[in-house]
Amino acid sequence: MGMRVDIVTLFPEMCQQVLDASIIGRAARRGYIDTHCHQIRDYTLNKQKQTDDYPYGGGCGMVLYAQPIADCLRAVQKEVAEQGRPAPHIVFLTAGGQRYTEEHARRLAQYDNLTLVCGHYEGIDERVIEAFADEEISIGDYILTGGELASLVVADSVLRLKPGVLAEQKGYEEESYWDGLLEYPQYTRPEVWEGRAVPDVLLGGDHQKIDAWRGEKSRERTRLRRPELYEQWCESHPITELPKWKRGENVRLVKTEEQFAAAAKLFAEGRRAVCAGNWTEEYCASLTEEEFLAQLKAEKKGGWVCYLHTTKDVPDGMVSVDHKTGRIEHLFVSGNAQGKGIGQKMLDFARKKLEEYEHPRLSVLDTNARAIALYRRMGWKFTGEKDMEFDPAEYPSVVKKCALLWMQYEG
Numbered sequence: 001m002g003m004r005v006d007i008v009t010l011f012p013e014m015c016q017q018v019l020d021a022s023i024i025g026r027a028a029r030r031g032y033i034d035t036h037c038h039q040i041r042d043y044t045l046n047k048q049k050q051t052d053d054y055p056y057g058g059g060c061g062m063v064l065y066a067q068p069i070a071d072c073l074r075a076v077q078k079e080v081a082e083q084g085r086p087a088p089h090i091v092f093l094t095a096g097g098q099r100y101t102e103e104h105a106r107r108l109a110q111y112d113n114l115t116l117v118c119g120h121y122e123g124i125d126e127r128v129i130e131a132f133a134d135e136e137i138s139i140g141d142y143i144l145t146g147g148e149l150a151s152l153v154v155a156d157s158v159l160r161l162k163p164g165v166l167a168e169q170k171g172y173e174e175e176s177y178w179d180g181l182l183e184y185p186q187y188t189r190p191e192v193w194e195g196r197a198v199p200d201v202l203l204g205g206d207h208q209k210i211d212a213w214r215g216e217k218s219r220e221r222t223r224l225r226r227p228e229l230y231e232q233w234c235e236s237h238p239i240t241e242l243p244k245w246k247r248g249e250n251v252r253l254v255k256t257e258e259q260f261a262a263a264a265k266l267f268a269e270g271r272r273a274v275c276a277g278n279w280t281e282e283y284c285a286s287l288t289e290e291e292f293l294a295q296l297k298a299e300k301k302g303g304w305v306c307y308l309h310t311t312k313d314v315p316d317g318m319v320s321v322d323h324k325t326g327r328i329e330h331l332f333v334s335g336n337a338q339g340k341g342i343g344q345k346m347l348d349f350a351r352k353k354l355e356e357y358e359h360p361r362l363s364v365l366d367t368n369a370r371a372i373a374l375y376r377r378m379g380w381k382f383t384g385e386k387d388m389e390f391d392p393a394e395y396p397s398v399v400k401k402c403a404l405l406w407m408q409y410e411g
Helices: 012-019 022-029 066-082 102-108 126-132 148-159 207-225 227-236 257-275 281-286 289-301 342-353 369-377
Strands: 003-009 033-039 089-099 113-118 135-138 249-253 304-311 314-322 327-333 361-365 380-390 402-409
Touching: 003 012, 003 066, 003 148, 012 022, 012 033, 012 148, 022 033, 022 148, 033 066, 033 148, 066 113, 066 126, 089 102, 089 126, 089 148, 102 148, 113 148, 135 148, 207 227, 207 369, 227 369, 249 342, 257 281, 257 289, 257 304, 257 314, 257 327, 289 304, 289 314, 304 327, 304 342, 314 342, 327 342, 342 369, 361 369, 361 380, 369 380
Parallel strands: 003 033, 003 113, 089 113, 089 135, 327 361
Antiparallel strands: 249 304, 304 314, 314 327, 361 402, 380 402
16 A cells, blocks of 8 residues: 545645646556545534634634544544554644654655644644644745645655655655755756757766766755755765875975976966856956966965875866965866865865964855865855955956855864
8 A cells, every 4th residue: 555645624625636636646546645635524513514713812813623623533543544554643734833844754754644634714723733733844934824735735745755656766866955955957958048058068968077067056056045954964964084095196295387387277277167157258268377377476485385286197186275374275176187086185185284273264255166065064164254255346357246255174
């Protein structure tokens, strides 16, 4: 037998019509799940079939009687028992319940039977909630005219997790909230619609690059739209083990002209990548290796130390540290070397070089979701301070408002 969901409501036809449609309805017809809707009015004891009355203590609105809801729930319990099922888990949909999340959906999906009770009017007599509720749930901080829509939201989000409802388990594991992040942007045909093109990475067929792009966009979207979810994700996904240094990898202090030139090349490539989408294409193209070579040499005179990461003698990463201020900057990895853990190694290397500082600092552009995710997961936290702010109204080359934010290592 598949999972059974019962909805106790004043509008069973409305609820059943939704449950009989689309993916949930198809799964029910195939026997993967079982849904039932029950009319509270059928259990009233008065001739008028009245289900509510004025609240004790006064106030506006009407309150649902305890008796018809209780008798309806007892009927559901009896029916479920006659099927040989365990007692149903009873959830009341109320404004005062716990806020519903994907985590709740996964937990509720573990039950064999779920019964959802829809509130209405001003509410439900508290005594029937105390007598029958295993828990109370609210789907959000807003008011509806009744609990029917809320019960359907819960039913749909739970039932879709059951085997056979969706064509593939991967279908829900890649969606928003499954891993604590919002889902990445999706695209379909045509490749160009009204001048807007599908990102090139999705058309290339390189699934490693596609997965990396999707992960980056998912983290960026979550950080910008749901910062509280992003904070939770970073806390629950710490990087506790760094990738091991591989044979052929090396980190060298930048001293020679050749090393400075290699670092400047990485600096220019990295800065262009970070600025892309935030500054004009003309500005990004104007960022030259010569400019950053001069900057690196000037910083050396000021006390900064630059390190170059190489793999089989090919430079593919860099980072700079300042022992005077305890700062780390210019952490860049070449595009073709990303996704190999080099950034993690270099950040850890740089932090350990500043062992005299308990809380070294670094700055990061607030639109650089990939870097922010890495830093957060390695124990770096925002200080709440801004280093610089870039506003298109003040800087003609800026196309998207952004800011450099300070972070410090907290462990």
